[in-house]
Amino acid sequence: MSTPTWKNPIIKWVDHRLPVFTFLDHSIITYPTPRNLNYWWNFGSLAGMILVIMIATGIVLAMNYTGHTSMAFDSVERIMRDVNYGWLIRYLHMNGGSMFFIVVYIHLFRGMYYGSYKNPRELLWIIGVMIFLAMMATAFLGYVLPWGQMSFWGATVITNLFSVIPFFGEAIVQWLWGGFSVDNPTLNKFFSLHYLLPFVIFGLVFVHLWALHTHKSGNPLGVEVKGDQDEIPFHPYYTAKDSFGVGVFLIVYLGFVFFAPNFFGEPDNYIEANPLVTPPHIVPEWYFLPYYAILRAVPDNFIDVWGILPVIIPAKTAGVIGMFASILLLMVLPWLDTSKVRSARFRPTYFWLFWIFVIDTIILGFMGAKPAEGNFLLIGRIATAYYFLHLVVFMPLLGKFEKTKPLPDSISAAVTAGGSDAKEGS
Amino acid sequence: MADTASTAESTEKDSHDESHDDSKRDFLLNSTIAVGAAGTVLAVWPFIDSMNPSKDVLALASTELDISSVEVGQSITAIWRGKPVFIRRRTAKEIAAAKAVNLADLKDPEADKDRVKKDQWLILVGICTHLGCIPSGQKSGDVKGDFNGWFCPCHGSHYDTSGRIRKGPAPKNLQVPPYKFIDDTNILIG
Amino acid sequence: MFKKVIILAAFVVAFSSSVNVGSVRAAGGAEINSQDWTTNGLFGFFDRKQLKRGFQVYSEICASCHSVRLLFYRNLEEIGFSPEEVKKIAAEAEVAAGPNEDGDTHDDGELIVRPGKPFDRIVSPYPNEFAARAANAGALPPDLTLMTKARLNGPNYVHALLTGYKDAPSGFKLSEGMNYNPYFSGSQIAMGAPLSDDGVEYADGTKATVGQMAKDVTAFLIWSAEPELEERKRMGIKVMLFLFVFTALLYAVKRQVWAKLH
Numbered sequence: 001m002s003t004p005t006w007k008n009p010i011i012k013w014v015d016h017r018l019p020v021f022t023f024l025d026h027s028i029i030t031y032p033t034p035r036n037l038n039y040w041w042n043f044g045s046l047a048g049m050i051l052v053i054m055i056a057t058g059i060v061l062a063m064n065y066t067g068h069t070s071m072a073f074d075s076v077e078r079i080m081r082d083v084n085y086g087w088l089i090r091y092l093h094m095n096g097g098s099m100f101f102i103v104v105y106i107h108l109f110r111g112m113y114y115g116s117y118k119n120p121r122e123l124l125w126i127i128g129v130m131i132f133l134a135m136m137a138t139a140f141l142g143y144v145l146p147w148g149q150m151s152f153w154g155a156t157v158i159t160n161l162f163s164v165i166p167f168f169g170e171a172i173v174q175w176l177w178g179g180f181s182v183d184n185p186t187l188n189k190f191f192s193l194h195y196l197l198p199f200v201i202f203g204l205v206f207v208h209l210w211a212l213h214t215h216k217s218g219n220p221l222g223v224e225v226k227g228d229q230d231e232i233p234f235h236p237y238y239t240a241k242d243s244f245g246v247g248v249f250l251i252v253y254l255g256f257v258f259f260a261p262n263f264f265g266e267p268d269n270y271i272e273a274n275p276l277v278t279p280p281h282i283v284p285e286w287y288f289l290p291y292y293a294i295l296r297a298v299p300d301n302f303i304d305v306w307g308i309l310p311v312i313i314p315a316k317t318a319g320v321i322g323m324f325a326s327i328l329l330l331m332v333l334p335w336l337d338t339s340k341v342r343s344a345r346f347r348p349t350y351f352w353l354f355w356i357f358v359i360d361t362i363i364l365g366f367m368g369a370k371p372a373e374g375n376f377l378l379i380g381r382i383a384t385a386y387y388f389l390h391l392v393v394f395m396p397l398l399g400k401f402e403k404t405k406p407l408p409d410s411i412s413a414a415v416t417a418g419g420s421d422a423k424e425g426s
Numbered sequence: 427m428a429d430t431a432s433t434a435e436s437t438e439k440d441s442h443d444e445s446h447d448d449s450k451r452d453f454l455l456n457s458t459i460a461v462g463a464a465g466t467v468l469a470v471w472p473f474i475d476s477m478n479p480s481k482d483v484l485a486l487a488s489t490e491l492d493i494s495s496v497e498v499g500q501s502i503t504a505i506w507r508g509k510p511v512f513i514r515r516r517t518a519k520e521i522a523a524a525k526a527v528n529l530a531d532l533k534d535p536e537a538d539k540d541r542v543k544k545d546q547w548l549i550l551v552g553i554c555t556h557l558g559c560i561p562s563g564q565k566s567g568d569v570k571g572d573f574n575g576w577f578c579p580c581h582g583s584h585y586d587t588s589g590r591i592r593k594g595p596a597p598k599n600l601q602v603p604p605y606k607f608i609d610d611t612n613i614l615i616g
Numbered sequence: 617m618f619k620k621v622i623i624l625a626a627f628v629v630a631f632s633s634s635v636n637v638g639s640v641r642a643a644g645g646a647e648i649n650s651q652d653w654t655t656n657g658l659f660g661f662f663d664r665k666q667l668k669r670g671f672q673v674y675s676e677i678c679a680s681c682h683s684v685r686l687l688f689y690r691n692l693e694e695i696g697f698s699p700e701e702v703k704k705i706a707a708e709a710e711v712a713a714g715p716n717e718d719g720d721t722h723d724d725g726e727l728i729v730r731p732g733k734p735f736d737r738i739v740s741p742y743p744n745e746f747a748a749r750a751a752n753a754g755a756l757p758p759d760l761t762l763m764t765k766a767r768l769n770g771p772n773y774v775h776a777l778l779t780g781y782k783d784a785p786s787g788f789k790l791s792e793g794m795n796y797n798p799y800f801s802g803s804q805i806a807m808g809a810p811l812s813d814d815g816v817e818y819a820d821g822t823k824a825t826v827g828q829m830a831k832d833v834t835a836f837l838i839w840s841a842e843p844e845l846e847e848r849k850r851m852g853i854k855v856m857l858f859l860f861v862f863t864a865l866l867y868a869v870k871r872q873v874w875a876k877l878h
């Protein structure tokens with residue numbers, strides 16, 4: 001990696017003192033990238049772009065939002081009705097949240113399919129999971145701000161989860177609320193934190209990229225880059241490819257914004273919060289539904305059914321533990337997966353297990369939206385059990401017993417062999 | 427969209443490096459960059475415009491006022507765009523005093539007839555042109571200054587019965603807001 | 617490769633149906649028929665004559681109990697009333713004048729009031745929730761501004777509810793003071809059938825049948841919930857056209873750039 005020579009005297013002057021242009025050149029221009037990345041590799045930069053859109057729209061919304069229980073709902077409606085293009089900016093923000101999760105879920109599943117989290121990229125993956133956690137917190141806090149019925153009852157249900165913490169639970173919940181129920185102090189602090197967290201995410205993204213650029217991108221084959229013939233500069237190849245991805249993404253995103261802006265929303269959130277009336281079906285936003293299903297999957301008589309737990313854990317506690325474990329387990333995925341081979345392309349059994357896992361999480365999502373009773377609950381329980389089975393049992397065992405396909409010698413060897421990889425890359 | 431901008435910039439540099447590029451490629455690239463740049467500019471507008479006065483603010487941009495109850499010699503204060511507006515129904519003496527002034531003596535020369543639409547009605551933005559205090563003189567007991575108009579207590583500016591600056595640090599006459607008489611007893615300010 | 621496309625397609629289908637968990641059945645259990653609203657579809661628009669009729673139905677019938685508190689009188693200009701007409705409509709209402717030097721009440725404690733102005737909110741029938749409940753035997757007539765957004769399949773639901781009053785089937789236990797309506801949650805509703813033929817006399821001469829009034833007032837409520845709808849869809853068409861062209865160009869550029877690689 002050579003330092004570029006800058007012709008423009010101003011750029012040269014600045015770069016000598018603060019090598020920001022050299023840095024940019026190394027990270028997005030000459031940055032050597034495997035030549036065989038497919039379109040699943042677009043979703044990282046897409047997520048970064050959505051983060052920027054969310055921060056931009058969010059800052060403008062905050063200029064007109066009032067973080068007080070008596071005015072929050074009306075101030076959002078004022079944005080929708082009276083502020084110039086307020087409806088556009090609000091719908092961009094609202095649907096941007098859903099798009100962010102779609103893109104990040106695809107990004108995450110791509111990492112799982114291609115084993116992107118394996119040595120030496122474990123920290124890269126862990127930071128990614130941390131970004132995901134921060135996103136979930138931000139989305140939850142943001143959903144409370146319009147102060148509709150779902151905002152209020154979502155906040156009530158989620159904050160109550162912390163009451164399961166032994167000894168300190170009640171005190172922690174009161175501390176979160178700043179009172180004895182979800183009320184103005186809660187709303188006000190949620191607004192503050194909702195404004196803060198995106199910048200934390202921004203910082204985490206920077207670290208994520210730092211880790212990425214240390215060992216460079218993985219690739220669909222999962223074999224290490226062997227030399228220059230395996231790599232191409234990021235620009236113009238991947239700038240062109242990513243830009244095309246952005247175009248396709250914007251068509252989907254703005255399609256929702258302009259033609260079905262409330263598709264991902266809940267009608268109940270257009271009713272102002274009322275602490276005396278709970279809506280008949282409280283459901284979280286769609287992106288939380290799988291976790292919500294896990295939360296509710298644990299049987300009330302957990303101990304009786306299983307009869308094995310040494311300590312008394314009420315169902316509520318077990319459900320909460322299950323929910324948090326389902327996310328935190330992802331952090332140790334690099335060690336749960338014992339296979340030496342990265343890409344699912346060369347792991348015939350893992351290929352199917354991966355897709356079953358994807359379908360399992362979708363089923364969990366369905367069940368999270370249904371009332372927790374009868375067959376829905378049963379399916380939810382089976383899907384929850386499978387979720388953990390996959391991560392804790394199948395992943396470690398598979399690495400020991402799976403017969404993997406032979407890996408190609410190098411990326412360029414696979415490309416010149418004229419495999420499907422070459423086509424995908426071009 | 428931020429992506430597009432950076433692509434544009436770096437592509438330019440790139441095309442210098444690789445002079446063998448054919449013109450067809452440059453044309454496609456340049457038009458794509460132009461379309462992208464145009465789109466980005468258009469996309470930025472809603473964000474800028476959202477900071478302009480909103481519809482509810484604009485709805486209050488003009489104030490309609492019934493002035494039939496104001497007696498001769500009385501003043502009322504209305505609120506217009508968050509600012510006080512002085513409305514004084516002047517006596518014949520006050521009108522005469524305002525008209526009698528020699529324009530050459532004024533710091534900010536303006537004839538009384540240019541400051542009113544009807545002699546009886548003087549309508550002013552009640553903010554001292556010096557540093558933004560509210561002058562006194564609206565109520566009968568108030569200090570009205572040396573020229574029987576208004577007196578700003580902050581730094582001692584004296585205004586006359588046409589709201590013109592006569593003495594003190596203020597540089598300008600009290601501002602006359604845009605207004606019109608809808609009929610004899612109703613005015614529309616703004 | 618082909619296998620992957622199928623899996624992806626399955627994923628997309630499963631995903632999109634997982635987020636759309638709504639059913640076409642109302643909370644009360646009866647099936648809701650879809651109406652042909654002018655606001656539907658990519659080119660949805662407001663029929664302003666219809667909205668004016670709908671406003672007439674709202675103000676002559678619904679407004680005796682239901683508020684539209686997020687609307688201002690000035691908003692009525694958007695559905696085709698002239699500024700003078702809006703002033704006249706606003707002036708018929710009394711609004712609190714707000715504090716003057718003496719406070720916001722007269723000496724006897726009565727609120728100081730003035731005629732409404734275009735910049736005022738459309739006056740609600742009741743000053744607060746308690747007054748509303750007291751006047752309606754404990755039931756609260758909900759605010760209608762966002763009604764079509766605040767219910768699943770909102771426009772069709774509102775229309776179905778308004779036209780859905782029937783005699784209770786034999787064996788159905790109707791509570792005291794309630795009315796049978798299969799579209800409402802629990803099939804009984806405190807509100808009596810609000811619409812009857814010729815309940816209003818339309819200014820434009822349209823025959824005021826129950827069906828006509830239900831459609832008109834629902835159209836008015838669609839507008840009150842989403843006044844930006846028309847502008848949004850028009851802008852959306854332009855943005856989509858732009859994006860199709862731009863994305864096609866980006867694809868061409870990408871193809872050209874990658875062609876060099878071989």
